[in-house]
Amino acid sequence: MAEGPRALQAGEWEQLNQLVSTVFRPQMFRDYPQLFNDDNRENLRVVAEDGKVVCHVGMTERPASLAGCRIDVACIGAVSTLGDYRGRGFASQAFQDACSKGAADGVDVMLISGGRGLYTRVGCREVGRDWDVALTPDGAAGLGSSLGLAGAGAYALTPVGREQIDHLRAIYQREPVRFLRPLADWEMALDCGIVMNTASDFWGLSIGGTLLAYLVVHQPDKVHRRGPDVPTTVRVVEFAGERTAVVAALPRLLEHYGTERLTVHVQGTDLALHALLAGGPIAGQAGLVLKPATASGTLRVINFPQLMDRCRPLLAERIGTKAARDLTFEADAPPGSAEGGFTIRRGDDRLRLPDLATLAVYLFGTPGPVVPPPAPAPLAELLAPALPLPALWYGVNYV
Ligand SMILES: CC(C)(COP(=O)(O)OP(=O)(O)OC[C@H]1O[C@@H](n2cnc3c(N)ncnc32)[C@H](O)[C@@H]1OP(=O)(O)O)[C@@H](O)C(=O)NCCC(=O)NCCS
Known part of the structure; x- marks a missing residue:
């Protein structure tokens, strides 16, 4: 039994x-x-x-x-x-x-580091309007002359470790869409050196001894390659801080590891890094490929009314205080259930989302054209500028 x-x-x-x-x-x-x-x-x-x-x-x-x-x-x-x-x-x-x-x-929400039927059958979905960037040494050479990167050589790129936890934390704290990490998460990541499944190095960028940004990268020889033809890759799995410093680090990391390719995930909210990579002189050239992507893994909404209540200040910023205050959010089934649909109301207006999967995609978005809610409603128009909610990136918090 x-x-x-x-x-x-x-x-x-x-x-x-x-x-x-x-x-x-x-x-x-x-x-x-x-x-x-x-x-x-x-x-x-x-x-x-x-x-x-x-x-x-x-x-x-x-x-x-x-x-x-x-x-x-x-x-x-x-x-x-x-x-x-x-x-x-x-x-x-x-x-x-x-x-x-x-x-x-x-x-409020659950992130799952996988996307198989076990999860998608019960409402988990790939979400997020992010980007995946791939850079080759050719592309990296062009980055140096990119807009906003004059003087990039002034940043010192050095390994960082446990002694710099205070500075790493302070830099991560300035990110708008992030985990609120207990100190132990930093300590465990730096002690075990495994981030997002693979042995990783921690690099800091500083000017005059002040740390302004950091990057966590998979050690290329530890990254699982699907075949001998797949280029060795340095994969940036977390970064935070000054974006010009982050971009300045990319060519130097490619050179340091002697790899043919570097990848980095850019959150949908990170317009500064997106602009530095996509708006520079090398944009559109073969050495730098920027593709729309979802965040890592899949997401399931656990408590819709509570999530939306907690996000009400963000809704107020986007659609106004009164509109945000008047919205009510209801779930047919109790929090944590895989069953039932969801209703958003404002006065007599009502927007119905039939299940968890539709809800996840409606709230957090997916790459490509914006998915309209299943049934058109005046409320959908009101909510359009409020969505998607920002999608989280795991980094150090990957399990
Ligand atoms: C994935 C794993 C954990 C599933 O364990 P399990 O106890 O056999 O899971 P279940 O019995 O609940 O479901 C197994 C399979 O039965 C089938 N199944 C179960 N319920 C089903 C349903 N209602 N309808 C259709 N198929 C169903 C599916 O094929 C399902 O696998 P899927 O995820 O590929 O869709 C197991 O196969 C495993 O350990 N795999 C190796 C490690 C791994 O891949 N882990 C997941 C990392 S994301």
């Missing part, structure tokens, strides 16, 4: 280690310290059978800022079922259990 889903018990750490080591790789506990620590045990949802843990859905819970609106976010990772126990609905049940636990803890 299967037992659970439920929280991992204190005596089951070794069983969980066996499970994730078998399904993924050894050293998962080392690589994901934010997930696998005793303070987070209640968020590790498991199913046990035959006297052992056979299925796991791991979750962290963090506050985040969407352009100044504080929300709560759950991040899902290390989802695994032992081979002999697959196809019996264990992961689906444990995933729903994590959604319910997140809802009970006050979570």
